[in-house]
Amino acid sequence: MTVLEESMSEKTDNELVLLSLENQENFLYLVQRYEKKLLSYIIRISGVKYEDAQDVLQDAFVSMFLKLNSFDSRLKFSSWAYRIVHNQTITDFRKRKVRPVQYFEENDLVRLVDSMSSDDHFDKKLLQDEIKTILDKMDKKYREVLVLKFLEEKDYNEISDILKKPVGTVGTLVNRAKKKFLVIYEKQTQHSN
């Protein structure tokens, strides 16, 4: 790591936004800071292939750069970035009309059930395939909040800023999503028995 890279890595997101407005080269440090997180977020909510997700991410970062002056420092930069990526993913998904391939990696599924079961009575022994099927059957709006809450580990205020929904609504959505998850799971086990 060069001295410049080291000094940039110590800067806050807000400082990097101001520096990017002064010099576009500095935007690179913001991209590097968030690209991995945002790439997996795109895959988790859209189920597109890795290569397609990369294209969406590229478009999202260009759009982010264009809108850099609209960033309000009262908001967390990560929330703002997630919001733009979220919107870009939806736009792109509609345009391409691609069928989802796989939303989650196996590691994600374990984490998702672990986090959900920590504050609810989910069976941690759920099979990976079962979880995948359940998530595939869920509405997009419920899958999104589950991803943001339990995989991206965002709090309700951040989710509210990302999805542009009131905090109360986010809470309701998370609870409903958990219930739906359980209902689909129970139906599935009844069928298999």
Next chain:
Amino acid sequence: MTEISDKILQTIKEQNIKPDSKFKFVLKSYLWAFFAFLMVVFGSLAVSVIIFYLKNEDWGLYRQAGFSQINFLLLSIPYFWVLLSLLFIFLAYYNFHHTKFGYRYRFSVIVLAYFVVSLVVGSGAYALGAGDKIEGLFFNNNLIFYGQIMEKRQEMWHRPEMGFVVGQIILVDMKKNEINIIDPRQEKWLVDVSNTLIPPFVKLEPSAKIRVIGEIFPDNKIKAEIIKPFFTEPPELCNGLLEDNEDREGEDEDENKIEENCELIHRPKLMMKENLQRMRIIN
């Protein structure tokens, strides 16, 4: 530098992409806020008209006219203005939601706040006379088929079987204490006003629209007990001024002032032309 970050920076450089100006975003944000505010103003004015309608309805006469309380209430609701008000609620919510942090508030909170504000501002606007002015503007100019909507609503007071007749004066004969009116169904009525309570603000003159309450006789004859203006009472201010005026008779200036204030709110133009040739006054 990763492959993606490299590509992104390359795209930005190659296409010479520059961040949009801050002014553009600030203007957009203010425009949403301004339109949200504008919708609250419009909504408040619509509420002032609703208050105007409800306050000026003849709540004391509904039983006599054969309405049940609920039936009369349902007929008295100015649906056009209520719908307009709901439209403004939706538009206010839509605009507010698009302001920078508008999304943080629940729909119910925004709508409740909107109701409170529009009720307070609407009451103020009504007190300043906005309600009757706006109503009159719509009525007289027949804006968006308003006349037709109103005609239907006003027919609620045309119930000859209960002794309620609505109509436009086509002839006044004060020697015989009689007036002729034509109702919305184009039927003519001979009204005996010899023993009738006529409020001072009701002018018995051709083209004036009135409501007659009295006893019905064969051949479309009515012995009127009360005559009321066709649509609404004048503002409360009128009664106050009229009472005051009894103590100040002969003061010309004040009389003119009262004349202005006590004029009927609506001067329907819709039916005037077609009835013009039939009008004459006998003194």
